[in-house]
Amino acid sequence: MRYDLVIFDNDGVLVDSEPISNRLLAGYLTELGHPTSYEDSIRDYMGSAMHRIHDLVWERTGQRLPERFDDVFHGRVFAAFERELEPVAGAVGVLEKLAADGVPYCVASSGSHERIRVGHRKTGLDRWFDEGRIFSSQDVGRGKPAPDLFLYAAGRMGVAPERCVVIEDSPLGVQAAVAAGGWMCTGSRP
Secondary structure, three states, rough: OOOOOEEEEOOOOOOOHHHHHHHHHHHHHOOOOOOOOHHHHHHHHOOOOOHHHHHHHHHOOOOOOOOOHHHHHHHHHHHHHHHHEEOOOHHHHHHHHHHHHHOEEEEEOOOOOHHHHHHHHHHHHHHHHOOOEEEEEOOOOOOOOOHHHHHHHHHHHOOOHHEEHHHHOOOOHHHHHHHHOOOEOOOOOO
C-alpha cells in the first residue's frame, strides 16, 4: 500500500535526542527533590509534552514544579544539543528518498517548535523541513497520547488520517497514531 503522507516523530526518530533529554530531565527532577532515574524518565515522559511532566509530578507528590522549570530545562537541553546532537542514522537517506519519489512528509512532535528547529539546525535536517512541514504539540490542545497532533498534521497537509503512515519510537506516540486512525511503523530508527 502506498501512503499519501509520512508523518515523522522528531525526537528519537529524526534526531538522536532521547538519551540527551532523558538524562537531563532525570537529573533536573532529582535536583529539585523528585528522585528520577534515566529509566524512570524514559518510561514516564518519553514522547510526551511538557505539561505531562508537570501533571505527573503534581499527581505523585502534590508539589508544583518551579514556574521557570520549562525554560531552565530547555536551556539545558539546547546547550547539550549544540554539543552532542546528531541525526538518527539513516534519517537523511530516508528523507532524500521520499523527496526524490515525491512522497509528502512532515514532522509532528511533542516538542516545542523551538526545540524542533534547534535540533534540525544543529543536525542539518532543517533543509528538509520548511514551516509548512513542522507541527508541534503547541499547535493543539493536547499532546500525545491524544491523537490531536497527528490529526492536525494530516489535516494541514490535506491528507486523510487513514492515508498516513506514522514513524514513532515512543509508546505514547504509538497510542496517538493508532487513535488518529493512521497506520504506523514503530522503532527507534527510520
